Amino acid sequence: MQAVSELFKKNIRQYGMIIALVFITILFQILTEGILLKPLNITNLILQNSYILVLAIGMVLVIITGHIDLSVGSIAAFIGALSAIMMVDLQLPVYLAVILSLAAGALIGAWQGFWIAYIKIPAFIVTLAGMLLFRGLTMIVLGGQSIAPFPKAFQRISSGFIPDWLGGGEIHLLTVTLGILLSVLYIWQEFKDRRTQIKYNFDTAPIWMFTTKIVLLVAVINIFTFVLATYNGLPNILIILFFLIVIYSFVMNRMVAGRHIYAIGGNEKAASLSGVKTKRVTFWVFVNMGALAALSGLIFAARLNSATPKAGINFELDAIAACFIGGASASGGIGTVIGAIIGGLVMGVMNNGMSLIGLGVDWQQGIKGLVLLLAVAFDIYNKSKTN
Numbered sequence: 001m002q003a004v005s006e007l008f009k010k011n012i013r014q015y016g017m018i019i020a021l022v023f024i025t026i027l028f029q030i031l032t033e034g035i036l037l038k039p040l041n042i043t044n045l046i047l048q049n050s051y052i053l054v055l056a057i058g059m060v061l062v063i064i065t066g067h068i069d070l071s072v073g074s075i076a077a078f079i080g081a082l083s084a085i086m087m088v089d090l091q092l093p094v095y096l097a098v099i100l101s102l103a104a105g106a107l108i109g110a111w112q113g114f115w116i117a118y119i120k121i122p123a124f125i126v127t128l129a130g131m132l133l134f135r136g137l138t139m140i141v142l143g144g145q146s147i148a149p150f151p152k153a154f155q156r157i158s159s160g161f162i163p164d165w166l167g168g169g170e171i172h173l174l175t176v177t178l179g180i181l182l183s184v185l186y187i188w189q190e191f192k193d194r195r196t197q198i199k200y201n202f203d204t205a206p207i208w209m210f211t212t213k214i215v216l217l218v219a220v221i222n223i224f225t226f227v228l229a230t231y232n233g234l235p236n237i238l239i240i241l242f243f244l245i246v247i248y249s250f251v252m253n254r255m256v257a258g259r260h261i262y263a264i265g266g267n268e269k270a271a272s273l274s275g276v277k278t279k280r281v282t283f284w285v286f287v288n289m290g291a292l293a294a295l296s297g298l299i300f301a302a303r304l305n306s307a308t309p310k311a312g313i314n315f316e317l318d319a320i321a322a323c324f325i326g327g328a329s330a331s332g333g334i335g336t337v338i339g340a341i342i343g344g345l346v347m348g349v350m351n352n353g354m355s356l357i358g359l360g361v362d363w364q365q366g367i368k369g370l371v372l373l374l375a376v377a378f379d380i381y382n383k384s385k386t387n
Contacts, residue, residue, distance in 0.1 A: 325372060
């Protein structure tokens with residue numbers, strides 16, 4: 001029990017949010033009389049929150065370095081407008097327009113990263129200026145009008161599903177198979193990590209706790225994929241999200257670049273004295289944020305099937321809220337990609353559940369604000385207890 005207590009204390013924010021996500025899901029499942037977890041609604045939940053989750057992955061890196069980015073919603077709208085001009089007006093191939101859009105997002109991130117990292121203007125000011133600048137450019141580029149429709153191939157990025165190459169009928173067999181393969185891969189990775197920890201005499205969780213965690217997560221993976229398999233299978237956007245989560249989690253946990261990002265957020269001067277090129281790392285964090293904001297804009301435009309001047313409004317607030325709810329610290333140095341995704345899912349389930357029970361937008365905004373405030377207050381309380 002002592003080991004359980006220590007493990008929970010070390011990961012109290014992340015475990016707390018997982019428990020909160022489960023509780024909120026059960027609550028709205030009851031209040032909506034079972035509608036929340038129906039296959040169609042789960043699919044809609046993924047599609048509705050995909051662009052915010054993409055932003056949250058990039059935003060958590062920005063927050064870990066001790067900065068903030070208020071411009072991502074406007075960048076998403078601007079890139080959506082550019083992509084519409086390229087695909088609808090200029091008739092460029094979809095793949096070329098997507099590549100150029102992502103490159104444009106990275107260039108915008110580089111522009112902002114230069115002012116923040118090298119000129120030392122606070123990120124709040126630079127990205128606030130960016131928010132106004134790119135919102136204005138979006139309106140200028142679109143001329144105050146929406147551009148639609150996008151090519152079908154582009155729409156499938158956000159609203160398409162992977163085909164069932166195994167030829168299933170009512171059940172999407174490929175989705176079930178992928179769930180099983182993912183479970184096997186997860187079990188193998190967990191045992192490999194445990195053997196490494198034992199080899200180097202690291203502290204490990206008791207075998208019963210280790211086994212229970214594996215059983216629960218494998219059950220969640222397979223139930224989730226089976227539920228999706230009873231509708232249309234895995235959405236294309238879920239595959240994109242999966243690879244983004246895996247890649248960014250690997251970078252932050254296993255690579256030098258990730259260690260440098262955490263070091264800058266923890267103490268930038270100490271990191272610089274230790275040999276970390278703090279300016280370069282900060283610069284590339286904002287380049288990455290620009291590229292992911294561009295991807296988010298493409299996903300949103302594909303889902304809406306049009307580029308509109310009002311796209312991206314409040315995206316930055318939802319992404320920032322997802323990071324803080326998921327365990328990121330307002331002072332930097334703390335946060336995880338998985339935590340940001342959990343925070344985004346908490347917000348998404350709350351939005352979806354409140355809409356299903358007919359709660360007005362005014363109440364939804366108020367409740368989301370209260371949840372964000374409580375999450376940050378919880379973080380400050382934990383710090384005061386450990387110091």
